[in-house]
Amino acid sequence: SIAAGVNITYKILYNDAVAMTGGQQVGERPEGHSVLQIAESLHAEGAKKVIVVTDEPEKYDGVKVPGDNVAIRHRDDLDEIQREFREIKGTTAIIYDQTCATEKRRRRKRGTAVDPAVRVVINELVCEGCGDCSVQSNCLSVEPLETEFGRKRTINQSTCNKDTSCLKGFCPSFITVEGGALKKKSKSKANSPFELGAMPEPVVPQLARDQVWGVVVAGVGGTGVITIGQLLGMAAHIEGKGIVTQDAAGLAQKGGATWSHALIGESQDAIRTTRVGTAAADLILAADPLVAVNAETLARMREGRTHVALNTHSTPTAAFVRNANWQNPQDDCASEIARAVGLDGVGAFDADAAANALMGDTLYANPMLLGYAWQKGWMPLDYASLMRAIELNNVAIENNKTAFEWGRRAAHDLASVQKLVSPGQVIEFKKRDTVESLVKRRVEFLTGYQNTAYAEQYKAFVDKVQKAEAAAVGKTVLTETVARYLFKLMAYKDEYEVARLHTDTAFLERVNGMFEGDFKLNYHLAPPIIAKKNAKGQLQKQKFGAGMLTGFRFLAKLKGLRGTALDIFGRTEERKTERALIGEYRASIEEVIAGLNAANHATALEIASLPEQIRGYGHVKERNLAAARTRWADLLAKWRNPAGERAAA
Ligand code: SF4
Known part of the structure; x- marks a missing residue:
């Protein structure tokens, strides 16, 4: 394209490793092939401009770039760079320098890369659920x-992965914990599956001479799917069986669908393919329900042959990054699997919840699933060889064996394991929330937010809606909706409230319970009075140290100033709008209850739910509010003239 004078920008993604085949270095030369060498080649070829974008520009400090047309910039500037390059005639290139996430974790585990001593925690009380952090970071660890x-x-x-890109979400909900380490769950005696009494040995399938046992591990990259395939391979090898494993189709990327195929035969000669064929799976270790119902996995299943050990916990997909209201369809997945293999072919439990509660880390979900399938008698391998394979893998040996044992227990007596995971939930059915209990909790919250009088205003209005709804349609669903959303508007999160929520004792106890060692907390805030703005005029967050907690405690005490002449924070447009919204919402609901009947009840609910969309802080909230206002106007028009809509239809 340089010779032809084409107007084009190349994007070269440099992930620092040949990630799909085991993380070998990039390039054949002993020193590898570096970003700067690529930039130099492009420069020598005659590229008009080359920019390396990275989230660690400091690593290039003092490094000589090949020419004036080569530069190093932060990845935050990517959009700006693309716009700049759009205007340049000729060939340009952006080299995106970021180490593969899987490889990064691998290197950290091996101690060949620095594991940053920083963790991000979201204060869910401060969080508005706007999803901006997911959008900004594109990260599936934001759940x-x-x-x-x-x-x-x-x-x-x-x-x-600790790249802290979620901090770019525009809100004050984030704290970073520097130093210390995540507390390991203490393993009490009661939490050892080896001491919970004897379990029957499963009937391990015996392979006929030409029989091949097809196993597919279907899960999400970065959670140990490939490792399970390797364990199966090693265990079969130890037993002198034939074995072929292949990591298929998906990339071993964090958050991506990943499959590992294992074919186990009585002898190597019995195996003639490298992947489990169509309808030829004997066992699917479904580590993620969404990957399990992928066409790639479903095609391997056959009723009467295939058994599926299903982890019902589903990792949120990329759809959640784009859509804050995304619902995880894990129940639908379980039904689809049951349709494919029959009810008797599926065994399911929430391995993530079990691994987290019993082992302190969801990374043990997959070895648990392995133990589950083995105890069910769905795997033609012996216990001893599987344990030896875990030992040879040489990573967290005791924990992996314990997880395997928990999986066996879950297969043998699921109720007893569930009881340990969430005590009380096995036999208790959750009562439906009544309007009274829902309102009571919010009255308590608003009393803490401002005072009793403020909370009483809220309650009086909800009572009024309740009476009107009971008289008009004999229901309570509109009342519940108003109770939720009037509360949401009245508890708008200004500076005093954010301060109060960050000093909430339960939250601080939770953080202290999560970490151990010497750690300190940082807050990431953009106080409108002092924060800088970016090129788009949006406030930029800054890091504040642990001293901020004292500031928060002081600020929280000033909540009595809220809405008064002395409320300096209350003078911004954002705060004025928030206060006005309460009145606007009440006015709309007054109008609704004045004309409520069975025919327009559904529209009333839509109007009452409008504040659900008004989420976030600053420019994010502004954008969401603008969208909600359009919908608000449409719904009110529909409310006032329902016949008009029918006529138009
Ligand atoms: S308020 Fe929005 S950006 Fe902040 S943590 Fe919650 S969802 Fe993420």
């Missing part, structure tokens, strides 16, 4: 967390 006050976000500490 949904369903709470009393709606869907929030949490960081999955087991899969987090």
